[in-house]
Amino acid sequence: MQPDLARIGLVEDDPIMGGSIVQRLELEGWKVTWWQSGRDAISGIEGIASVLDLVICDIRLPDISGEEVFSELASLPNSPPFIFVTGHGEIDQAVRLMRSGATDFMTKPFAMDEFLRRIEAGRRTTNSQLRLKGYVLGESPAIQHAEDLLRRYARHDLPVLITGETGAGKEVAARLLHEVSSRGAEPFIAVNCAAIPADLLESEIFGHEKGAFTGAQQRHFGYAERAGEGTLFLDEIGDMPWSLQAKLLRLIEAGSFNRVGGETACKFRARVVSATHRELGLRDQHSGFREDLYFRLAVLPVTIPPLRERHEDITWLLDRFLETAVSRSDRRIRGFSALTEEAALAYPWPGNVRELRNRVERAVALSTSEWILPGDLFPEQSIWGGGSTVFVPLADVRDAAERRQIERALEETGGQIAKAAGLLAVSRTTLWEKMTRLGLADRARSTS
Template sequence: MQPDPARIGLVEDDPVMGGSIVQRLELEGWRVTWWQSGRDAISGIEGISDALDLVICDIRLPDISGEVVFNELANLPNSPPFMFVTSQGEIDQAVRLMRSGAVDFMTKPFAMDEFLRRIDAGRRTTHSQLRLKGYFLGESTAIQHAEDLLRRYAGHDLPVLIAGETGSGKEVAARLLHEVSPRSAEPFIAVNCAAIPAELLESEIFGHEKGAFTGAQQRHLGYAERAGKGTLFLDEIGDMPMPLQAKLLRLIEDGSFNRVGGEAPCKFRARVVSATHRDLAQRGGSSGFREDLYFRLAVLPVTIPPLRERHEDIPWLLGRFLENAVSRSDVRIRGFSALAQEAALTYPWPGNVRELRNRVERAVALSTSEWIMPGDLFPERAVKSGNTTFAPLADVRDAAERRQIERALDETGGQIAKAAGLLAVSRTTLWEKMTRLGLADRARSTS
């Protein structure tokens, strides 16, 4: 008996399955309220939402779908976390619900012990509790949404596909997924499919037997085998040669593979997480990527947005990379000057987070003062005179304009016409400046 039993809401129309779940949960010491239709569940949950630790909801109900139940209750002040029960044909819908805020889903049929473990994890995974852990990838709404998805995906063994531009932080996201998963004590093996020559990639991933080819003087264990029960991360999966894609599909479908030159199949026990900067959905068939493999890899998708779409993360990333760089050097740097921060906020960051990290590390290595100046971050844009570095007036102007526009948008709730009035410019002029400074997403669609 648990000292603090959870209160579970169950929405299940099947009397046999519902009764079995209720009986087992109550044996575990949990209190269960059971509804057998979606409308009854909505009425019942509205009255006790703040008392429920978790709602377990079947997607297919006799009157309305579980998705409707979830959507109608999502805006309650104390909306409980939802975990869905699905059939194989409803996995896409379940993934969509997780992207909308559901904490988990289970596919029928399932083992009761695993079901109980996921219930216990799910009832603790509310959005506020995720925030208490502290976000690892950034502070913007966009990146926190991506991180929430990764944390929800962590308890599943299904493949995850991480999409995003080069340098946006896909491998960091994959490592986070591994660290918060039940596999965290097992290996995390990263493979850059674009960095290994095509003729060697099969041997590197699947391994080879002694004598499999010229120079194979002993058995070699590939990344798939060395990953054990951990995570096999396939970066730049879109660059994998077509013949090897078929073998990867077998690895995922059958959970087995053959070393090059080997006859006996090897058991694959790791989870596959892949990443790409390409739009694989548009590259199916003759265009270079197998459509069936894409759908297997993208069961649980997540996109890491580029840095230009999440300016709120720039100060956070500057601080984090500065701390890391200073800890590895003997220099004493107190921080970034206000002008350096403004220059970073107005820069488009074509190389994304990777470029920002590299610029900070270079600035720390070359800085001659306790404060990093714009010229330290962007030496190609700076002019030196004696010991003083001057920022281009255009950068200073952009920084000042950005600051004023942001204040006006905050004051008017993003309404362009009102903000333009406060700034004494036309609406067209303001919109052009917002577009140039990367502030277009701050406008309200109704303005």
Template sequence: MLPDRARIGLVEDDLVMGGSIVQRLELEGWRVTWWQSGCEAISEIAGESDSLDLVICDVCLPDVSGEVVFNELAKLPNIPPFMFVTGHGEIDQAVRLMRSGAVDFMTKPFAMDEFLRRIDAGRRTMQSQLRLNGYCLGESAGIQRAEDLLHRYAAHDLPVLITGETGSGKEVAARLLHQISSRGTEPFIAVNCAAIPAELLESEIFGHEKGAFTGAQARHLGYAERAGKGTLFLDEIGDMPLPLQAKLLRLIEDGSFHRVGGETPVVFRARIVTATHRDLAQRGGPTGFREDLYFRLAVLPIHIPPLRERSEDIDWLMDRFLQNAAARSDTCIRGFSALAREAALVHPWPGNVRELRNRVDRAVALATNEWIMPGDLFPEHASKPGGAAFVPLADVRDAAERRQIERALEETGGQIAKAAALLSISRTTLWEKMTRFGLAERVRSET
């Protein structure tokens, strides 16, 4: 029996299917509320959204579509997870709904055992449990939105394209996606397309047969084959040579490939996840990216924001990197000084999370104090003639004000008047500060 609050809302107008779903879910221990029209569901879910662990919604309803139901309820502050039931002709719409925030979709007809498994994976308590188990990327609103997408994408085998600046954590996100998916116990094979010479990349990914070229003295299994039923992660996919892009496209479309020099097709069973710091939408030209491959890879896109846009994660990441570095060292480090934390918060982090990890590793290795100081994290500041390891107080104050304003705007959904009230300042003062910190333009672009 599931916990007492384990409750599902069902929006389904088909009496036979709806009755069958309700009966099976109640046998499994769920408490089910069934609505047979979209308008009825909108009205009643709005008043009890906190008590629902999941809403299962048909896309085609007699009065309004399931998409309308979702969009209306998405305005609520604590919307329950939505899982859609669709016909084959509605898959494009279902994918669009997932990008908008739905956790899953299933096409009719479906096997009940798989349906129950997906319900259990999608319900509200699943994500919080994953975070308790350490499967999380950070605490900022931006990175948690990215995590939400990863959790929704985990139930599907469609290709995922992860974008973000160099060092922002794209491979970490790919590994998280793999861990929380049903493929988590299978291999995770990571390939950096920019680090392998172009003339060797095809053989490394697809393998080769004995005698395929000079020096090929034995059959070689490539990364695509070694991935098995796991995940093939192609990092820096934007640097893949154009001829190899065509072969990758054929692998995706046919579900098989040929080793270099081989004639027998090899079945590809892994999931493809790719990542890039480039804007692959800027296609065309001699160094461009194939448009047809781009659309096949970006079925489920996700963007990892740079560290400078998620300052709430800096402290969180520093503590975890310190813990890992200290475990590998005999140095007795108690933690970061308050000055070091303030210095980290105002640093622009051009190298993103990778730079932060490297600085913490270096500080732990070289620190002579039990507390890490600003000079340990940023020795380049102290090495300048007449320079000091301290951060100007004006920079510290500006960074703190910016963080509080961002939190207030996030809390109020970008409403200036409410954010000003939270901060106990006037709307005019808030707008002036937002303009100075470059937040005014962001609010305009989001609205």
């Protein structure tokens, strides 16, 4: 499908490669502006940044580097997305640029069909496209930023390290990364390094040969082998024994491993994705984690924020977990009462998303009403009375309720302030003031 009057900026000093790219992109329907030096690109892009859908930039330029071009232009309002074209020796630099906000990178030489696919995936997203994007991890800007990062990482085979508190949803994020990657049809093998005894973990990951140790009566294929060309997900990687970390480092660097008791190297073809709630990057002797392994695992890092920092996701998750729990039971539950939603928004959720899911499942099982009440979701007397009661400022409860109703009205009206104000029975000015105070001004449609 051809892009609709889309515009690309190309920064490439090689006249042969640049000419070839321009010719092909124009055949595909793109309008291309080509600069052959970094400084020309900076001065040229500054004037048309808001109308460019994408910038394709070589890292090695004759005057300044592509990284300097990106750094100079990244602070512009409405700066366009950047895809970098790199040589093999510049991959570390390209990865650093992705962490800084670049959309993607491609290594020379590349297939043109894959190049075009990356361009279409990386082009600027319009407001209407954002509404149709279909985020699956949540509604909050924080989790959607993490999901955007995962979808960008999915285009590469480099190791990914997912960090975040226990219960925040790291495995869910890893599964999403696998599903949207080119390996999605291959196995997703999850290993919890904290749940398997240390003396068994090596055999479970790498497998063993018959007779390798007492009780090894036949050959056993480990998780690394069973992952095939899919994803090997190592959860709680920070709990992996020191002695096994060296073998994991070899697995990643050499792309091969030996079964326990085996002499023949086995080819490792899967992608490694790991997760931890620990601070593995701390430079101290007591971390218990190899620094060289940390840097190999954290080539592409992403953090899943805790639920207390994602207020917009609380009611969104409540509804989805309720739907799942009800589908597995014979109960008729219509939803959560308004008081229950307010209580959920005021609760700090120390156990994160896992705690929220568990509470919803328990409430569905125990509720005696068609509506889940606060006592169903939070049966502890220490919260609702008979102990040290926790009070939340009324202003916080009011703001949370207003935010939720405004978001629903904007969703219903496609971001049109006038129509949303009518649904909420307030003036347009009052609604805009509340949206600005609650950080919702960007939800308005630009034509409103």
